[in-house]
Amino acid sequence: MSTSATGHRSASPAKRRRVKAQQPWLPWLFLAPAAFGYVVFYLWPTLRGIWLSFTEYNLLTPAKFVGLSNYERMFQDPIFWGSMKVTVLYVVLNIGIQTIMALLIAVLMYRLTKSTFVRSVVLSPYLVSNVVAAIVWLWVLDAQFGVFNQFLEWIGIGKIGFLTDEFWAIPTIAMINVWRHMGYTALLIFAGLQTLPESVYEAARMDGASETRIFFSITMPLLRPILALVLIMTIIGSFQVFDTVAVTTGGGPANATNVLQMYIYDLAFGRFQFGYASAMSVALLIVLGIITMIQFKLTRANDTDLD
Amino acid sequence: MAFKRFPKFRGALALSATAMLALTGCAPSDGGEGTTAGAIDYWLWDTGQIPGYQQCADMFEDQTGKKVVITQYGWDDYWQKLTAGFIADQGPDVFTNHASKYAQYVNLEVIKPLNKIEATAAVNTDDFQEGLAEIWTGPDGNLYGMPKDWDTIAAFYNMEMIEEAGYTAEDLENWGFNTADGGSFEQIIAHLTIDENGVRGDEPGFDKNKVAVYGFGLSESGGSTFGQGQWSGFAAATGWEATNKPVWGDHYNLDDPTFQSTIDWYFGLVDKGYMPAFGVFPQSEGAAPQLTSSKAAITFNGSWMITTYAKAGFEVGLAEFPTNTDTGVSKTMMNGLADSINVNTNDPEGSAEWVAFMATDQCQSVIGEQGVVFPSRKDATPIATEAYSKLGLDTAAFSDPVTRNDVVYFPITDYGADIGALTTPAFEDIYANRKPASTLSAVNDSINILFETSAD
Numbered sequence: 001m002s003t004s005a006t007g008h009r010s011a012s013p014a015k016r017r018r019v020k021a022q023q024p025w026l027p028w029l030f031l032a033p034a035a036f037g038y039v040v041f042y043l044w045p046t047l048r049g050i051w052l053s054f055t056e057y058n059l060l061t062p063a064k065f066v067g068l069s070n071y072e073r074m075f076q077d078p079i080f081w082g083s084m085k086v087t088v089l090y091v092v093l094n095i096g097i098q099t100i101m102a103l104l105i106a107v108l109m110y111r112l113t114k115s116t117f118v119r120s121v122v123l124s125p126y127l128v129s130n131v132v133a134a135i136v137w138l139w140v141l142d143a144q145f146g147v148f149n150q151f152l153e154w155i156g157i158g159k160i161g162f163l164t165d166e167f168w169a170i171p172t173i174a175m176i177n178v179w180r181h182m183g184y185t186a187l188l189i190f191a192g193l194q195t196l197p198e199s200v201y202e203a204a205r206m207d208g209a210s211e212t213r214i215f216f217s218i219t220m221p222l223l224r225p226i227l228a229l230v231l232i233m234t235i236i237g238s239f240q241v242f243d244t245v246a247v248t249t250g251g252g253p254a255n256a257t258n259v260l261q262m263y264i265y266d267l268a269f270g271r272f273q274f275g276y277a278s279a280m281s282v283a284l285l286i287v288l289g290i291i292t293m294i295q296f297k298l299t300r301a302n303d304t305d306l307d
Numbered sequence: 308m309a310f311k312r313f314p315k316f317r318g319a320l321a322l323s324a325t326a327m328l329a330l331t332g333c334a335p336s337d338g339g340e341g342t343t344a345g346a347i348d349y350w351l352w353d354t355g356q357i358p359g360y361q362q363c364a365d366m367f368e369d370q371t372g373k374k375v376v377i378t379q380y381g382w383d384d385y386w387q388k389l390t391a392g393f394i395a396d397q398g399p400d401v402f403t404n405h406a407s408k409y410a411q412y413v414n415l416e417v418i419k420p421l422n423k424i425e426a427t428a429a430v431n432t433d434d435f436q437e438g439l440a441e442i443w444t445g446p447d448g449n450l451y452g453m454p455k456d457w458d459t460i461a462a463f464y465n466m467e468m469i470e471e472a473g474y475t476a477e478d479l480e481n482w483g484f485n486t487a488d489g490g491s492f493e494q495i496i497a498h499l500t501i502d503e504n505g506v507r508g509d510e511p512g513f514d515k516n517k518v519a520v521y522g523f524g525l526s527e528s529g530g531s532t533f534g535q536g537q538w539s540g541f542a543a544a545t546g547w548e549a550t551n552k553p554v555w556g557d558h559y560n561l562d563d564p565t566f567q568s569t570i571d572w573y574f575g576l577v578d579k580g581y582m583p584a585f586g587v588f589p590q591s592e593g594a595a596p597q598l599t600s601s602k603a604a605i606t607f608n609g610s611w612m613i614t615t616y617a618k619a620g621f622e623v624g625l626a627e628f629p630t631n632t633d634t635g636v637s638k639t640m641m642n643g644l645a646d647s648i649n650v651n652t653n654d655p656e657g658s659a660e661w662v663a664f665m666a667t668d669q670c671q672s673v674i675g676e677q678g679v680v681f682p683s684r685k686d687a688t689p690i691a692t693e694a695y696s697k698l699g700l701d702t703a704a705f706s707d708p709v710t711r712n713d714v715v716y717f718p719i720t721d722y723g724a725d726i727g728a729l730t731t732p733a734f735e736d737i738y739a740n741r742k743p744a745s746t747l748s749a750v751n752d753s754i755n756i757l758f759e760t761s762a763d
Contacts, residue, residue, distance in 0.1 A: 060393060060415050060417060061416075142589060144588060163586070252528065253586070253739035254742075
């Protein structure tokens with residue numbers, strides 16, 4: 001391996017020089033589509049969003065620079081802090097339950113069956129769009145005609161306003177998204193499990209380790225980089241929850257499910273306060289950046305215990 | 308520069324740039340979406356009104372040679388597409404406007420003052436029902452919407468349930484309420500409420516947690532800022548006014564103790580089991596299905612819902628809001644839709660001619676004959692009343708308060724969207740979580756600060 005790599009290295013500089021001399025624009029040409037997409041759809045909107053956060057802007061008249069006043073307002077805005085609290089509660093419930101469930105499903109699939117059919121079944125909720133999933137659950141949980149509430153009444157518990165009760169609304173939305181995403185997350189973990197060397201498990205079994213011990217002392221530590229990646233991805237996605245809330249509760253009752261993205265959307269497109277909405281988006285960007293950095297450090301996502 | 312050496316690359320770049328301009332909407336465009344070249348694009352959200360206005364559009368084309376294309380979108384899509392249209396300098400030439408939205412459009416300067424265009428300036432606003440032109444007159448004195456119809460709120464009731472409970476239509480014509488004991492109104496809805504065991508709400512053994520039929524239906528999040536289809540009539544009958552001026556007020560009165568006691572009494576009907584709690588019925592459906600599915604005996608709703616109730620499959624009666632026994636007054640909230648002209652229109656004169664035509668007795672009579680809404684012109688109201696009577700409904704409960712001037716107008720103020728964002732969760736909190744109405748005082752302070760800080 002190393003010989004061939006060295007061989008490649010020894011041959012390529014001359015070749016590269018030739019290409020560079022004859023077609024200096026070629027690398028730029030290959031880079032251009034991705035670079036163009038990055039600049040137009042990511043870099044420019046981000047920079048413009050940051051600029052707008054320092055302005056008063058309603059889309060129809062030119063933006064007016066207002067310095068830090070949007071950020072000052074944000075720190076004093078009780079609805080913003082309420083939305084932040086609701087969003088964090090949602091993320092904790094959604095990610096906590098989803099990760100545990102996904103890990104359980106992945107390990108069960110890995111230990112019991114590698115059937116493609118089972119994997120397809122596990123993934124199937126992920127194939128349903130967020131809006132459709134939300135509407136279906138809205139009907140299932142409806143207090144008047146929802147199947148689940150009819151069942152609860154039939155077994156004597158009585159109807160519960162899952163999406164209309166202040167206490168239940170966020171946990172219910174979190175669970176709807178757990179249902180939709182856990183199969184996909186399980187498959188990511190399952191893929192990670194397949195990269196773990198069988199020899200380590202054999203050694204553990206020969207030492208007489210139980211399944212539980214193997215899970216906690218071998219599977220979990222070796223899975224850490226995969227789990228870290230999965231957590232970073234799912235937490236970022238979870239913080240951006242919007243469609244399920246928009247369809248099921250619209251942020252109510254009484255702002256009980258007014259997650260940050262919902263509030264940003266309402267400020268921008270309902271109230272034309274694009275400057276203030278941009279300031280909140282920047283705040284969300286910073287929060288997500290910090291959380292990702294902390295996660296990265298805590299989980300040592302760059303390292304593997306296989307070395 | 309280096310492109311000179313690569314003509315093919317330059318060509319490809321030009322092609323891709325053209326494609327991108329087209330994709331991102333920067334390419335020049337000569338008309339709004341779905342319009343016929345030169346035609347006036349007219350938007351509305353109510354499907355029920357399309358046949359009437361199509362008839363008017365045909366008459367308009369016959370008389371002026373100008374074609375009108377009518378486009379309909381559902382309520383939510385309608386406002387989203389309209390907003391997108393304003394931003395993109397596109398959208399319809401003329402559109403149906405709502406009182407809760409137009410103040411924002413006046414501030415954003417996206418609708419034209421109609422009194423500044425010849426055709427619409429010539430319309431005599433005295434021909435409209437009292438107060439309609441005032442609603443659509445901006446703080447600068449300009450007319451921003453040509454009134455097209457009006458609506459009020461009244462009680463729809465299931466006649467069979469009323470009779471089974473031992474009441475007559477006269478009992479509901481003479482009903483009264485107060486916030487101390489609810490008056491005869493509360494007695495009636497208590498008696499109309501029946502639990503799953505068949506026990507009525509005013510009988511011993513009534514189980515308020517297992518209600519089969521509610522005496523009084525309610526939906527839609529507690530009513531937002533003005534409780535138009537919910538509590539507006541009850542609050543107005545006590546003498547309360549939402550703002551310091553009927554139109555373009557700059558001070559809200561949600562901290563008024565009389566108002567707060569009315570709200571406490573009103574939502575207190577939930578605790579008694581006479582009115583459904585938040586979430587019992589889907590909010591998005593409104594109150595009408597509660598009555599038409601016989602889950603509620605009485606619901607208040609707007610005159611725009613008459614045809615829906617008329618299709619209930621049983622006899623539906625109508626009654627005005629109960630009289631407040633302390634003031635002796637019954638009130639209903641009056642509102643109306645209007646036609647506005649987009650500032651981005653390519654044909655302001657043609658658009659104004661179409662708006663003016665919709666306000667003529669010729670078009671308004673057609674609208675009245677459809678029996679879908681009450682047209683804005685005074686002389687077209689009897690035509691609509693007659694059309695409704697053919698559906699078997701006596702709509703005097705909607706029109707009599709207008710004749711007697713027992714109406715309060717839908718308040719128009721600045722910051723409607725911002726105020727709605729404060730009041731909607733506050734009223735939801737009262738309805739869903741049964742918070743006391745005194746919590747509205749803090750909300751009221753936040754609203755008034757909006758006006759005070761902008762005045763600085």
